[in-house]
Amino acid sequence: MSGSVLGRSLLALLVVALVGSVGGVAGGARGLRVAYVTDLGTPTDRGIGQAEYAGFARAVKRFGLQSRIVQVPPQASADDALASVARQRYDLVVAGPFIPAQFVVTVARRYPGVKFLTLFAADGAVPHPPRNVREVDVRVQEAAYLGGFLAGLLERRRPGKDVVSAVGGYPITLVQRSIAGYQAGAQAADPGIIVLDGYSNNFVDPASCRSVAAGQVARGSGAIFQVAGACGVGALQEAGAAHVWGIGIDVDQSSLGPQILTSVVKFPGAVLYRSLHALAAGTLATGVVRSVGLREHAVGLGRISPRVPAALRRRLATVRRAIVARRIVVPTVPR
Numbered sequence: 001m002s003g004s005v006l007g008r009s010l011l012a013l014l015v016v017a018l019v020g021s022v023g024g025v026a027g028g029a030r031g032l033r034v035a036y037v038t039d040l041g042t043p044t045d046r047g048i049g050q051a052e053y054a055g056f057a058r059a060v061k062r063f064g065l066q067s068r069i070v071q072v073p074p075q076a077s078a079d080d081a082l083a084s085v086a087r088q089r090y091d092l093v094v095a096g097p098f099i100p101a102q103f104v105v106t107v108a109r110r111y112p113g114v115k116f117l118t119l120f121a122a123d124g125a126v127p128h129p130p131r132n133v134r135e136v137d138v139r140v141q142e143a144a145y146l147g148g149f150l151a152g153l154l155e156r157r158r159p160g161k162d163v164v165s166a167v168g169g170y171p172i173t174l175v176q177r178s179i180a181g182y183q184a185g186a187q188a189a190d191p192g193i194i195v196l197d198g199y200s201n202n203f204v205d206p207a208s209c210r211s212v213a214a215g216q217v218a219r220g221s222g223a224i225f226q227v228a229g230a231c232g233v234g235a236l237q238e239a240g241a242a243h244v245w246g247i248g249i250d251v252d253q254s255s256l257g258p259q260i261l262t263s264v265v266k267f268p269g270a271v272l273y274r275s276l277h278a279l280a281a282g283t284l285a286t287g288v289v290r291s292v293g294l295r296e297h298a299v300g301l302g303r304i305s306p307r308v309p310a311a312l313r314r315r316l317a318t319v320r321r322a323i324v325a326r327r328i329v330v331p332t333v334p335r
Contacts, residue, residue, distance in 0.1 A: 027079025037070040037084035038096025048097050048250040059276035066106050076319040079103045086111040092279055101126045115286050120268045123175035131287040139293030139331045140174055141181030142323050143264045143268055146301050147247045149319055150187025151223035153312050156190045157220050165196035165216035165217045167235040169228035178227045180334045206234030213238035252302030263302035295324045
């Protein structure tokens with residue numbers, strides 16, 4: 001047997017063993033079986049992975065679903081894990097937040113009798129999914145617009161040239177959408193503002209993002225929006241050191257210090273809970289892409305700094321209502 005074939009065989013065995021051994025089973029009167037496939041460690045990552053998993057766990061308990069959790073280690077293949085649980089004929093296979101939607105679609109085509117759900121995928125939705133796939137595509141740009149609008153309002157009050165910035169990890173779909181919304185919001189609040197952006201090409205190392213943020217501060221940025229996960233914590237630390245505003249991502253990051261203006265928050269747990277409720281009720285539609293944003297309470301802002309005046313909060317609330325009413329349509333691609 002060649003080394004490459006042996007490696008693939010060992011990888012398959014690893015995935016199957018993981019499927020059989022990770023996670024518990026909750027007995028349910030209806031007998032519906034749901035598998036949750038996610039990257040190793042995300043259920044406890046204190047970020048979007050943990051938030052999504054919390055919704056899964058709550059729904060399993062509330063609706064009496066039989067469940068299995070599959071955590072895929074870095075050296076293993078997510079599509080192999082998805083296929084493994086699909087072969088066991090689960091009623092629904094849920095893909096975690098960092099598993100590409102294309103992986104889900106590819107596997108789903110091989111198992112047309114199994115339903116799949118992908119939500120908050122970092123690469124965005126795949127248009128026209130198979131009949132057995134439900135995709136939930138998040139309009140994160142709407143919440144980012146609010147963060148940018150607030151940053152722009154405050155930057156107008158600061159002496160000197162008006163500059164804000166964003167630090168991204170990699171230019172993937174959700175990052176690009178977030179930066180696009182932030183940019184548009186800042187420019188709506190302050191048409192003459194300059195919005196800088198830079199990429200660390202990293203989602204893990206805070207030092208990489210801190211370096212990018214430091215360069216932006218040197219160019220006059222008064223507010224830094226981090227769109228780089230754990231790496232972006234470094235950008236928020238630099239904001240604190242430089243006495244400028246920082247804007248968090250995914251979860252409320254106000255605990256990182258008084259420099260946090262607000263956070264662009266996603267609520268995947270609530271979205272997944274509602275999806276599993278529909279499964280339990282027999283109303284979960286597949287073959288569709290479901291778009292969710294501010295209107296559906298899938299995204300929003302975290303805690304806003306108490307230093308923000310009430311008048312600016314009222315303006316922000318007006319803008320939020322305009323987005324929900326579709327009077328403001330937020331772009332998805334940075335200018």
